[in-house]
Amino acid sequence: MLASDKHAFRTALGRFVTGVTIVTTRDQDGKAIGLTANSFNSVSLDPPMVLWSLALGSPNIAAFRHSRAWAVHILSADQEDLSNRFATRGIDKFDGLDIQDGPEGAPLIPGCAARFGCRSAFEYEGGDHAIFVGEVLDLSDSGLQPLVFHDGRYGGVFSGEKSALPAELPDRGEFGRYFIGHLLNRAYHTAFVGLRREYQRRGLRSSEYSVIVALGLGEGCARSDLIQRAANGGVDLPTAAIDGLITRGIIMADGDRLHLTGEGRSLLTELMAVAQAFQLRLEDGLAPYELSQLTALLQKLCNLESPSTASR
Ligand SMILES: Cc1cc2nc3c(=O)[nH]c(=O)nc-3n(C[C@H](O)[C@H](O)[C@H](O)COP(=O)(O)O)c2cc1C
Structure with missing residues (x-):
């Protein structure tokens, strides 16, 4: 060339x-x-x-x-x-x-x-x-x-250390600052606490929130597909959560298919706006390259086999 x-x-x-x-x-x-x-x-x-x-x-x-x-x-x-x-x-x-x-x-x-x-x-x-x-x-x-x-x-730049744990921990309480499981747990709570407060304020439990999100604004889906869709996002859906939402008129069953009702759709639209506002706040604290790196790393971690499933 x-x-x-x-x-x-x-x-x-x-x-x-x-x-x-x-x-x-x-x-x-x-x-x-x-x-x-x-x-x-x-x-x-x-x-x-x-x-x-x-x-x-x-x-x-x-x-x-x-x-x-x-x-x-x-x-x-x-x-x-x-x-x-x-x-x-x-x-x-x-x-x-x-x-x-x-x-x-x-x-x-x-x-x-x-x-x-x-x-x-x-x-x-x-x-x-x-x-x-x-x-x-x-x-x-x-x-x-x-x-x-x-x-x-x-x-x-990130320096490539084989382990995130320092050779010697100054104090046992310091473990949480380096152990990835603890960090993810704390980060999850920081990232999610505001959104959880909002859906709880609307009378929803975590499992019910997951049902509404997994159902989405689309054409609805079969109960088994819904459970699979949530499992893809790492959530086990209890069938009681689905039935409870039907009773409350937030979702409805049309033959085999489940849909959001009008009330359900406006609830989801509202929650999506709230989630978006929290996402923007999180993004504000990160440089664009940090954001893309974080997303890629979290996706990679989600695809790692956990030790318990690997040994089954
Ligand atoms: C990351 C980056 C590196 C740059 N490196 C140079 C450089 O080494 N030399 C240069 O003349 N312009 C470079 N530029 C472009 C100038 O910053 C740009 O043309 C700017 O308008 C110059 O200022 P001036 O128009 O007031 O002279 C670079 C721009 C970016 C974003």
Whole structure:
């Protein structure tokens, strides 16, 4: 394949995993300038030097060419929004940020994983980019987890330990912080407690809630299919829950098929809206890559055979 195929070239470059940085400086009028860049790399240890490259078409090219100092901020895992903001042309990127300068004289972005304050040392030609090399004068390292960029998407790093349990537990009570069964149990309660409160408030038990959810808003289904559908979601449906809901007029039997009644449908619609609100609240606390990772890992765990079923 020819490297002149721009799309193929970009796609292949995207296979390389990088961190994400924001490079800042001040222009000749003292105005704060910054942009998102992942072209950052180390150059030399002694003297300490780093590089990054800037598109020649950037409106900030003159500012970096004339500046004597710039700083590279390695973004931390929760700074995805900041990365997007500093990759957007024509907005006030520093809006709402408390702009202080680092010791080298370039604006400082707080909350980063690490920061390199540099004296501008060299500029090289690099096709449609200018390559800037700086000597690192000031360094700070917060130890925060970095943001990762790969294939045009953000991600995070996880160190691969064979066991989540530390070699020595400081206290027996600490076990719950590492044992996956305990963590899942606690996470389940945190994630589900609000929704449970809501269906209980509507006079439903867990098993009845499961029947309504498994029945869904569709065409209804046979009793045996309903039980199978719930089992696929990991729930054993007691037939008493089905019969109780029929008596209360929330579901009805039409021959062999079970349906939600009108009342049942509006109850489910209401509960789905409540569940969605709780889901959004949970999603709010997670970065997109954490969310997709969590979902994939939970699905994987659900498909693992439990030790009791495996030995049967
Ligand atoms: C993850 C990521 C990495 C980027 N890396 C670079 C880079 O190394 N060099 C560059 O010139 N632009 C890079 N960009 C694009 C710039 O951030 C974007 O063009 C921005 O508008 C530049 O700011 P400016 O228009 O104010 O100069 C990157 C964007 C993203 C999202």
